[in-house]
Amino acid sequence: MTANDHLDYFKPQLVVIPCGSRKLGSPARAADIYVGSYHRACRKAADALRPDRLLILSARHGLLDLDDVIEPYDTPHGAADAVTGRVLLEQATMRDIVGLDPVVALGGARHISLVRSVWPHIHTPLAGTHGMGEQMARLAAIREGRDYI
Template identity: 30%
Template sequence: MRKIVLINCVKKKRAGKHKAKDLYVSTLFRYQLKYAKLFSEEIYILSAKYGLLELDDYIESYDLTLNNMSNDSRKKWTCKVLKQLQEKNITKEDRIVFLCGKKYLEYLAVYFKNNEIPLKTMGLGERLRFLKKEIMKRRRNERK
């Protein structure tokens, strides 16, 4: 069973065209990406505009969020992402770690049998503290 990490996009972006991993510049995104790299090499970004992105996909900056979409639009977005996941041979049997907010999880997480949502009940500050703590813990363990 594969372990795949899905990270949501964020509002704070660089202008212009960049690799997806470099476009998003918020502190939360940076920590989510560092955390994801601790336990998986298969990491994707969930973009409100583009759907599923690989870290090295080149994309233009945009101003769109799932938070402002209607339920119907979010359902269509979910169908698009599920199709993109299937194209990468990611199935409902795979282990999916969601590092995402509620709107990204809403219709997507229920599709997967083996999902983990470590940040599910946390606010922004709690998420940052959790991610920093876990990253530091891993670094300390690697030094031993």
């Protein structure tokens, strides 16, 4: 399967990508505040899938639109004050996006687990990878339309 197969036969209504621990030092749009290489790779792969909508899953804020302005924070997924699946479901319900399908989630296991709490039917192109190197390679393949399975 290639990313082009996805583009030709599978246009996601929504792609959810992870936030990142590396951030700018001042308030910024969600599209700009996360500066780490993993977040950026997820963003480029998501853009290549041409979704109807792209959201960032912030460990502190939950679902963010690209234009949402936030302050820098230091909350990793899984921390006591991190967003929960229940909060995500409430946010998705308020945004009237719970019924979207297909939904793609790019990210690691914690990220996928949270997204799955709202959209149990998500597509996870990074599933089966072993470590960050394989994930980055698969994200590059998705971005470039090359085989990744």
